[in-house]
Amino acid sequence: MSDDDRSPEEEFQELLRGLLGEGGSLGPEQLERLSGMGVDPAMLQQVMRHLQGAFAGGGEGGIDWGATRTQALHLANKDGHGISSGDRQDFSEAFALATLWLSEATAISDLTTAPRALTRGAWVEATLPVWQEMAEPVATSIADALTAALESQAPEEMQGMIAGAGRLMRTVGGSLFAAQLGAVIGKLSLEVVSGGDVGIPLMPDGEAAILPQNFADFGRDLEIDDDQLALSLAARELAHARLFRHARWLRLHVISQVTDFARGIHVDTDALEGLASRFDPSEPEELRRALESGVLLPQRSEAQTAALTRLEHLLATIEGWVDVVAADATNRLPSAGRISEAVRRRRAVGGPAEQAMASLVGLELRPRRLREAAAMWRAITDAVGRDARDSLWDYPDLMPTPDDVDDPTGIIARLQARARGEAPERDEMDDALEALLASAADDAGSETDTATDADGATGSSGGHEPTDDGPAGPRPV
Incomplete structure (x- = not known):
């Protein structure tokens, strides 16, 4: 087949194959062909730099989470400092004493895995799977929106090319987001003091950790003895890990x-198209700033606001108990008391990296009613x-509700009644469940009656079935 016989899609795909190969670049002939297609060669060459690594091994077009890990570890390990043997020993002793004290304060059993001191890089490695799981829906949305924006702006004669390169375009958007997520996680590794510091279960199940590299920054302005600070933070971290285990x-x-x-x-496609229309390949920082600022994420929907309210209640309930x-x-x-107050204020305000995470994925991981939830748990404990x-954590349906946070007398009364062996008071859920079961029983009874009537209608007047040998009669015993 001659060059003139190739379709635009085949020609574009041949260009991409050349560019994505090892050392692929734009030569004079390729520049001329791209210009004839109406493609900006400078922009495409920058895109190819992002894609060459992702597709060198024959990728399937998914999100390149390797970029997240690389960028996060680059920032986390930038200072090159590890953990001294003295720091490891100090925190090992703090964890050991905090374990004994915590066993007096809660009925929830001890961890089976020894708590540890982590470097910033080790924290990134341990928590990255959870960050990836949380961010994947957003990364997919951005990748889809980028493809849609390209399709909507491309001339009619290029629609076939864009469709043929859809997998590549998704990878561009996903890879850009993944790299930016890595930057946020890397910055967060410079701020967090413990595994449960962010409030969500980032560490593997049943594991507790403290980051000595960030410990000094946390206590710098508190004027509190390091031993007291280490014991208090160790107790909080162990309580958090015990609860999730x-x-x-x-x-x-x-x-x-x-x-x-x-x-x-859902990504704001108008904002994305506006960014694409003025995008300058020589100024790639504009795209990074757009992702970081949250300008591509539109205002929350009512469903999202409701979901965020439920999440904030759950986080406040967890951290209030801790x-x-x-x-x-x-x-x-x-x-x-001073240490607890410092921790509460820190969680309420959040650091720069946590704020960047909120802009990137539109989610603030803050327990906005932490004080009210803690007051509820204190009232329950006293009563x-x-x-x-602690038995309230045994099953999801025992969890305190937002109404219980407002007024804990109801949940206290239920716990006291249960301790006396009394049946719990009926609520709307009980009534609804009973009505559902009764309706199901009625339906089952109706089906049984219908089947019985049908059997009676098909039998003879004497109740005996006819046989092949003759008229109906009594069957031999």
Whole structure:
């Protein structure tokens, strides 16, 4: 087949194959052909640089999460400092003592995996799978929106080319987002003090950790003895890890609510098309700034707002419990109250990297009612004790509701009634479930009656079935 016989799609795909090969670049002949197609060669060459790595191994067009890991580790390991043996020993001792104290404050059992001191890079490696799971719906949305924007702006004669390169375009959008996510995670690794510092279960199930490299920054302006600070943070981290190990359903519950929110995100195509129309390949920072600022994410929908409210309640309930249990475990420390207050303020405000995460995925991981939730757990503890309080984590349907946070007297009364062996009061859920079961039973009874009537209609007047040998009669015994 001669060059003149090739379709535009085949010609464009041949160009892409050449560009994506090892050392692929735009030569004079390719520049001329691209100009004839109406493609900006400078922009395409920059795109190819992003794609060459992703497709060198014959990728399937998915999100290149390797870019997230590379960028995050680059920032996390930039200072090159590790953890001294003295720091490891200090935090090992803090964890050991905090474990003993925590066992007095909660009925939830100890961890089976020893807590550890992590470097920033090790924290990135340990938490990256959860970040990826939460961000994937947003990355997919951005990749889809980029493809749609290109299709809507491309001339009619180029539609076939764009459609043929759809897999590549999705990879461009996904890879750009993945790299930006890596930058945010890398910056976050410079701020977090422990595995549960962000509030969600980032660490593998049943694991607790502290980052000594960030510990000094946390306590710099508090004027509190390092030993007290280490004990208090160790107790909080252990309480957080114990809770998620005990309530196996809780981890999936939190992650599901985060991803449900993220799946509702749709990129603002008008903003994306506007960015594409003025995009200058010599100034790639504009795209990075757009992703980081959140300008591509439109205002939340009503469904997303409701999902965020549920998530905030769940995070506040978790961290309120951690706050109360850790306070009881460390009440021997003279500065325990000041440390708890510092932690609460830090979670309420959030650091720069956490704010960047909110802009990137549209989600703020903040327990906005932490103080109210902690007050609820304190009231429950005072009224029924730690064992009854901690039993609320056994099943999802026992969890405190937002109404319980507003007024804990109802949940306290239920716990006290259960302790006396009384049946719990009926609520709307009980009534609805009973009505559903009754309706199902009625339907089943109707089907049985219909089947019985049908059997009677097909039998003879004597109730005996005819045989092949003659008229109906009694069957031999």
